[in-house]
Amino acid sequence: MFSGSAGRRRWSRASTTAVVVLTCTALVGGCADTIGGTPTSSRTTSATEVAGLPVTDGPSGPKNQAPEPDQPVAGTDHGTTDELARNAVADVEDFWADAFPATFDGASFDPVSRLVSYDSRAPRGVRLCGADTKGLANAFYCPTDDLIAWDRGDLLPQLSAEFGPMAPVAVLAHEMGHAVQKRAGTAGPDDPVIVLEQQADCYTGSYFRHVAEGSSEHFEISTGNGLNQVLGVLDHIRDVPGTSDFRVQDAHGSAFDRVTAFQFGFAEGPERCTRMDFADVAERTTQFEFWKDGQDEDLPVDRESVDAVVTSLREVFVETGAEPPVITTAPADCPGRTTTSPAAYCPETNTVSLDLDELREIGAPPEPGDPTAGRGDFAAYAQIASRYALSVQQAAGLPLDDPAAGLRTACLVGSWSGLLLEDPIGQRNPVGRLRIAPGDVDEGVAAMLTEDSLVAADVTGAQAPAGFARVEAFRVGFQDGFSPCTTNYV
Incomplete structure (x- = not known):
């Protein structure tokens, strides 16, 4: 079932210096002191597409005059929330009904046996699947009774208000994913919860691909802001960072984990979801425990910390051969260009200029339900990394204001982030002394789903059109390093 809440995320500085060992790859390929040229690849990704679909910004939500379902809902108040849920x-x-036999060798799909609506705010609850619904702001699938239940009083209205009408659809598609697991046997009794949750998120992505392609009778969704809102739900409902790692039985996954699983299902279909097991999750998860005492403090946004971050960037990108940019916290003009805020890159002078006051506002700890709060320290420092990444692209002779520049930037920021893990994905060696704490990457995901972040923006501040593509590019860099960043996004 969906569970979890937002929490504070921290960075810290390692007490010992790790040996800097990078795979022998320059940004565009090969081992060289300098980089140049325009790469080509058979795996290129267009900035105007989302997993092969065009980026759209049309309506998202229920279709008019959709057919009315036959299945009854126990406990319903016959209101709009229950209508949407049904x-x-x-x-x-x-x-x-179509995807199940196509995925599981012709087996037929049986609808769930029962739907139940309840109000968690009611003075008295009811017993469902062994739990009292009073105060239970949740939605869940109960395998013993083969039912799906939802809270119409608190959870679904709150998600609709914050993330739009497709948010409850995402939650219930996830619960249906658990029903698919039971029917197909894709998760064993000894699998940890995170495997079940990852599969259900992946199955949810497969369903939303169906909606995005226009094949749904009841709903429509844009691949731009519509999918952004759905990914925002996954970012909102996740494990509290640092409370557990993926090996414990009750771990559900970080926002990065959940968004990744959704994107696999959306891009590759339900067959990819069936291959999600413990080994698959362990290879890419960012759900890990705090590795160092004292990680309960955010890295402050000040000149000393900026210097540490810039040192880290130089260490990560040294193999590209790019000349490091000048970093300044003083106002800096860039002739003929409009600068971005809170960080700007001037190609003519190879300078990154920073507004520390604005970065401090972004770096303040996020607070659940408070849109005026900050986004966390990593979200602030990722802005600096994005402008540094433009200098790397400049050295490679790549355009800084073409449609793919924002995706290349997100990918390069991801590649930097992936080398700051204490135990980097893919057995790469950690670089430098700066380390990310659990949940830092979630801050980056949340920032990329907003409309004013620089993490996936070009030199003018224009973001790649779709949040889905921004997060996907970041994930490619995070998991695979910086080599794909110029071959995938041209």
């Missing part, structure tokens, strides 16, 4: 379950079941 339509969501019916639509997801329609998807699986």
Whole structure:
């Protein structure tokens, strides 16, 4: 079931210096002191597409005059929330009626046996799957009773208000994913919770691909802001960073984990979800425990910390051969260009200029439900990394204001971030002394789903059009290093 809440995320500085060992790859390929040229690749990704679909910004939500489902809802108040929820379950079941036999060797898909609505705010609850619904702001699938239940009083209205009408659809598609697991046997009784949750998130992504392609009878979604809002739900409902790692039985996954699983399902279909097991999750998860005492403090946004971050960037990108940019916290003009804020890159002078006051506002700890709060220290420092990444692209002779520049930037920021893990993905060696703490990457995901972040923006501050593509590019760099950043995004 969906669970978890937002929490504070921290950076820290390692007490010992790690040996700097980078794979022998320059930014554009090969081992060289300098970089140049325009790469080509058979795996190129367009900035105007989302997993092969065009980026759109049309309506997202229920379709007009959609057919009314037949399945009854126990406990309903016959209100709009229950109508939306019932339509969501019916639509997801329609998807699986075709997708299930195509995925599982012709096996037929049986709808869930029962739908139940309840109000968690009611003075008295009811017993469902062994739990009292009073105060239970949740939605869940109960395998013993083969039912899906949801809270119409608190959870679904709150998600609709914050993330739009497709948020409850995402939650219920996830719960239907657990019903698919039971019917297909894709998760064993000894699998930890995080495997079940990753599969369900992946199955959710497969369903939303169906909606994005226009094949749903009940709903429509844009691949731009519509998918951004759905990914925002996954960012919102996640494990508290640092409370556990993926090996414990009750871990559900970080926002980065959950978004990654959704994107796999959206891009590759439900067959990819069936291959999600413990080994698959362990290879890419960022759900790990705090590795060092004292990681309960954010890295302050000040000149000393900026210097540490810039040193880290230089260490990570030294193999590219790019001349490091000058970093200044004083106002800096860039002739003929409009500068971005809170960080700007001037190609003509190879200078990154920073506004520390604005960065401090971004770097303040996030607070659940408070849109005026900060986004966390990593979100602030990723802005600096994004402008530094432009200097690397400049050295490679790549355009800084073409449609792909924002995705290359996000990928390069991801590649830097992936080398700051104490135990980097893919057995790469950690670089330098700066380390990310659990949840830092989630701050980057949250920032990339907003409309004013520089993490996936070109030199003018224009972001890649779709949040889905921004996060995907960051993930490619985070997991695979900086080599794909110029071959995938041209």
